[in-house]
Amino acid sequence: MMKSYKHAYQGFFSQHPETLHCAPHSHHYWPDCTRDAQLAYWDDSAKGVDHKWDIIFGERVPDVQQHLARLLNHPYPEQFVFASNTHELLYRVFSSFPVTQPLRVLSTDSEFHSFARQMKRLQERPQFELVTIPTEPFATFPERWRLAVEQGSYEVIFTSQVFYNSGVLAPPLEHWLPAVPDHTLVMIDGYHGCGAIPTDLSQVAARVFYLAGGYKYLQAGEGCCFMAVPKNCQLRPEYTGWFADFANLAKPQQAQVAYANDGMRFAGATMDFSGLYRLQAVLHWWQQEGLTVSRMHAYVQQLQHEFLQIIDELEHPLLRRERLLAPDLAQHGHFLTFKLDHESQVSELAQQLADTGVATDYRGDRLRFGFAIYHEAADYQRIKKALRSN
Incomplete structure (x- = not known):
């Protein structure tokens, strides 16, 4: 024990x-290790000044990507992208769909407030449709969920790994993901699962967007959330910022907006990275302690x-x-x-x-x-x- x-x-x-x-x-x-991490962010900022981004993107981000990939058994560390909150990442994905085209979404009645609010707002669009499956009664939800997946044609399917308003685990991906057509984008809100529930994304890494962050069981506080992006994703989010093509920032800009060829294509713009430093400290501590x-x-x-x-x-x-x-x-x-x-x-x-x-x-x-x-x-x-x- x-x-x-x-x-x-x-x-x-x-x-x-x-x-x-x-x-x-x-x-x-x-944990106490996060206090030193907070100070390390200050020290790196003082050391780097205008060049602190080289430290952050050259050293800190790749290290955290590697640790998260090990934590989730995800084969592509470079597919992890960071933002201040998961909602920012969620909306970048949704902004990849043209407003003028129909957008049909399948989800549940037990998703977090920001998602529920965003969907309610999007329903004001004439071309947007949300299909909501009640999670209760829990005993029949897996069957009802799979039936909805099989019967509908959706652009996006969004569900939690652990439902925030009950603590109940969602049906395992392997029970319903094979029934999802290839054209449908699948997003999993892992905020109440990541760092708590053993998670293996190795078999779905090329198929599923996985969202989580440091505020809950990753123990690093607010300000550092992330999304694992499917390999070879070519979506072009309309809601985009300068981080999304950071590697080519100094090069002449193309006529069409360019994006990174990894998870960074969903990155935004300038943010406070102290949360990433705290997350890095927690993940290092877990590794040292065998946690x-x-x-x-x-x-x-x-x-x-x-x-x-x-x-x-x-x-x-x-x-x-x-x-x-x-x-x-x-x-x-x-x-x-x-x-x-x-x-x-x-x-x-x-x-x-x-x-x-x-x-x-x-x-x-x-x-x-x-x-x-x-x-x-x-x-x-x-x-x-x-x-x-x-």
């Missing part, structure tokens, strides 16, 4: 000594099992195992979601926990508990104490 790594997060713990942080799915604590995603996932699954045992012992009228949205822990990411009867019950229970130093988060009638390698099973006794004392 892997040990807790609580000792590696002392910078954050020192600021919240009385808090049990059960919301790493919302904003993960950063594979499989090891961390097994540790979190054990924590979830012991957490639910404590919930069973508590015998709370609302916070009960049968309130889980999905009972099978094998089908969860790194947070568990309890569905109550009313939104007021959720907000009151979340506030009750917060008043005793237990940080959770909630959406409507759903209360979410997240798990991390800076937890120990004994920590969850605080939940029992907090709810029994009120």
